[in-house]
Amino acid sequence: MKNKFTTLAIISVFFLGNTIFKAQDSKEILELKGKLASAKNDKEKHRKILLIIDEYGKQGKLDSMLVYNNEAILNAKKMNDKEEMGRLYLFLSQIYLQKADIVNYEKHVNEAENLLSDSKNYNNIGFLNFSIAGLNAIKKNHAKATTYYKKNIQLFEEGKKIDRKYIMLGYQGLFASNIIQSNFTDGYIASNKYIDFVKKYEPDQLPTAFMLLGSFYSSAKDYSKAINAYTNSIAHSKNEQFSYLNKAFLGLCYSEIKQLDSAKLYTNQAYEYFKNGNNAIALGSIYYSYATIYKQENKLELAEEYMKKALAIAPEKDIANSKLSYQSKLNEIILEQLSQNYNGNETERKAKLESLLQNLKEISEKIRKTDTFLSQELEITNYENLSKVYEILGNYEQALVYHKKYIEKKEKTYGLDKMKEFSKAQSNYELNEQKALIKLQEETKRIQLQKEIELKALRFEFEKKQAAAKTAEERERLLLEEDAKRKEIELTYTYQRKAAEQKYIQERKFAKTVQEKRDAVAKAELENSKTQKNMWAIGAGLSILLLGFAGYSYNQKRKDNKKIAEEKQKSDDLLLNILPYEVAEELKEKGKTSAKHFDEVSVLFTDFVNFTANSERIGVQEVLNELNICFTEFDRIMDKYGLEKIKTIGDAYLAVSGLPVSNDLHAKNAVNAGLEILSYIQQRKKDNPNALDIRIGIHSGPVIAGIVGVKKFAYDIWGDTVNTAARMEQNSSSGRVNISEATYQLIKDDFTFEHRGRIETKGKGAMDMYFVNQL
Missing domain, CATH: 1.10.287 (Helix Hairpins)
Incomplete structure (x- = not known):
């Protein structure tokens, strides 16, 4: 999935980033055109034209922007303003860049360079440096691109009077250029310098910085850090649309690590926000995420349907080659369908494979000829798919050729x-x-x-x-x-x-x-x-060639493998019912796991009030049935808010937010889960006279988490934070969520509270406590 995140990084820098060139406020276009007609002189006329360009930019009307930008250039020429002409040619180049018209993009960058070659205006120089760098990055002259991105940073370090937005664009450009080349080291250094700069000088831009950091970690396939970065972006963002765009990216990350409930949660939230708009970038990412989720669930027809939706709204040509990325994912899904037991006849299957092969060849040709940005992962995936299709069709010689290309390219990229x-x-x-x-x-x-x-x-x-x-x-x-x-x-x-x-x-x-x-x-x-690498490659090649002489054996092996895979999936599903995904993977890989320290989590305890008395009143079996119904619903609520269920202890329920993947919103998620439990219990009491009352306690702090013993694995948490959370529950009241001072400090701006004062607790002394009011 790296090709998708590389696409997002490119779009973020060259499309989202370019919005900083626009003015912040303008009036409606019709009103502006009226004022333009009554302009008294060329300078006033020029200001009105720029406002119209800006307004069209906000509406995404690129062709209208071109018309008025050209008019502005003529007006600047009439005023003999060389600096303004150069700046406007740079604006013009950015419009053509968004239209993926590289020929005109290059033409106007060169025109601007001729006009601004002796400029003393450092903002115009900064704009020019960024544009020349972008042009060289597109032409794959990355060394020259890096030089020009760094020029803006150098101007700032020398104390020149340059707008800091050009410094941010310099860091963003270095970041994107390195991601395109899969230079993870330089990309990591650039992203951290960028974030340090933003924290110090432009804290309002932290949402963008963290979003780009998320796309970097996603490209490097470090999804836990990517999730943390996207979550930080949401936490710092005051822009609702930007937050939901990050949620779309979170859905992609969670789908990749097979945490499908979380993937669906964030993807559904993003879809509900964007479904009625015209944001093709966001909707395309959301459809891609749905396709990935359904592919993981082996619902391949649904996966195919969503990838076709993404393709339908993708621009025919854009700078990030989104259409190629979407087509590659669709090919992967179709190949998966044709590799499994096919319901149609063999002739139909072969025809579909031949069609898929032709499509893969066309992608190879487009990759070879492309004059815009291209993810190396796209090429790796295409080689792999070509090898698999040739193998199924029985052309083992070509399968081996593309298998070698796949290995070589992958080694070069991720060696x-x-x-x-x-x-x-x-x-x-x-x-x-x-x-x-x-x-x-x-x-x-x-x-x-x-x-x-x-x-x-x-x-x-x-x-x-x-x-x-x-x-x-x-x-x-x-x-x-x-x-x-x-x-x-x-x-x-x-x-x-x-x-x-x-x-x-x-x-x-x-x-x-x-x-x-x-x-x-x-x-x-x-x-x-x-x-190992050479032995594996040789073994894979020999296996492919031997397939030509072992048709029956091959088919039998596929059936056996399918059965083994089904049994393995059952085993994996069972393990995931006991352990978190990351812990289960470590256990499968190493045969053991080690306990880990988590600095910041929120622990949630629930306990049913007067449980023993109710058991005697309505009967043990009835109470146990009620417990099962309630705990099943609690499990669903934990999945919804991303909490990890730890265990039940009699009538008590223990869960934790913020592990095994760190999450800055752990306290907020835990409280939301607690409030939803209360809402469920209130409704349950209306529907069932034997329903139980509940009280809830939450505390935030560090814990140790890991597996107890070597048989009948149990994932558990330890530490004073757990004990304090239990005290919060014991000192809560029926139908209330009681939280500690530590949790309150993390969420005090998100809910309303009732301060209970300092309350004496067993073994802990007096502690400040708060009831969280239901929304």
Whole structure:
């Protein structure tokens, strides 16, 4: 699926990014045209034309933009304004770029370069540098593109007066250019520098920065980090449409890691938002996500239907070759259908395979001739599909040819050396970040020691003053004064202690990250060693050739493989009922799993009120039936909000939000799940006189999570956070969600609350608690 995310990265930089060239506010076009007709001079006329261009841009009317942009150029020429002419030619080039007209794009960039070659206006220079870089990236002259993207960054570092939007575009361009080439290391470095720049200078642009980071991690197939980046983009975004676009991308990520409930949740939300609009980028991604989900579920007819929908709305030609990406995915689905037990006759099947083969050849030719951006993954997938089709048709010689091309291209794109370099870059970046944190921790210790010295000095000072005091009133005043100063010092010390604890958590997280990187490199070395690669390629080639002499054996093997695959799927499904996807995959791969530390999660406890008394009143079997009905609905609610069910303990239900994949919205999701449980129970009580009352507690903090024992696997969580969540539930009331101060701080802007004050708890002392009001 990397080809899809590469497409998104390109569109993000060259289409979404270009909106920053437009003015923020303008009036309706008809009103503007009326004002244009009454313009008193050329300068006023020029301003009105630019506003009309801007308004057409907001409506996506590229042809109308062209008409008025050309009129603006003529007007600038009439005013003999060389700088404005150059700037307008750059605007014109961007319009042609969005129309995927590369010939005119190049023509107008060159015209602008001639006019602005001696410009002293750094904003015009920045616009020109970005345009020249984009032109060279399209022409696959990536070294020159990189040089021009970096020129804007260099101008800023030299202190030149240049709009920071051109610096952001420089970083975005470096990022996109490296993704296109599958240069993960340079792309990673560019994306982190970009985010650091945005955090410091343009925090309002963080949603775009995190979205691009998500597309980078998706391209590198690190979907857990991609999910975190897209979630961060949503958390920082104030634009509803942008948030739902990120949800469409989240659906794609979750479908790739086979968390299909989450994939459907986000994809459905995005579809409901975009279904009545004309945003082809978003709808195409949503249909692609549905197709991926249905393919995973082996509902191939539905998958094919949604890919055809995506193809139908894709532009005939665009800069990111969306149509090729969609056609490639459709071919993959059709090939899957023809590879399985086919319902039609063999002649019909062969005809469809021949048609598919022709389509794949046409894609190969388009890939060879394309003059715009192209994902390398698209070429890899096409080679793989060609090999498979030739194999099914019995042309084993051609199957081997394309199989070799597939292996060579994949090795070149995702080879061991490239991935080791990427892993090293990640570790180095994180190491530099951690050095700063450790330095801060040392400073915290120094300040803490200083505070202790101050406390001792304070005591000594007031002991002397007390000894010198002559009246009881004076001694009382000194005691109050000492107490106030001591509290001030203690408050500062408490703040520093909490800061040190936070740095310790981050240090633990860093150590875990470094170890994961080492494990990933070790795994890559094992899987990609030259001997293994060569033996596998030779073995695959011989297998293909031998198929020509073993028709019956081949068919029998396919049947056996299908049966084995079905049994394996049953086994996998059973395992996923017990363990999270990531843990199950680790268990299948290594035969064991290790417990992991999670810095921030939210733990949810529910408990039915007066359960024992109700059992005696209405009978044990009736109560157990009610428990089963309720817990089944709770499971559905957990899936809806992305919580991981841990276990049931009698009539209690334990779940956690924010693992095994980190999620910045863990507290909000947990509270939403709790509120929906309350709504369900309220409705249940209306429908069933024997329904049970419930109370819920939630607390947020760090936990350890992993498998207990080696038989009858049980995924569990441990830590003080779990105990505190249990205390929240025990101190809750029937029909209420009770949360801790830690959870409240994470969601205080998202809900309304009833502060309960400090309540004494078993083993924890007095704690602040809040009831969350139902929506």
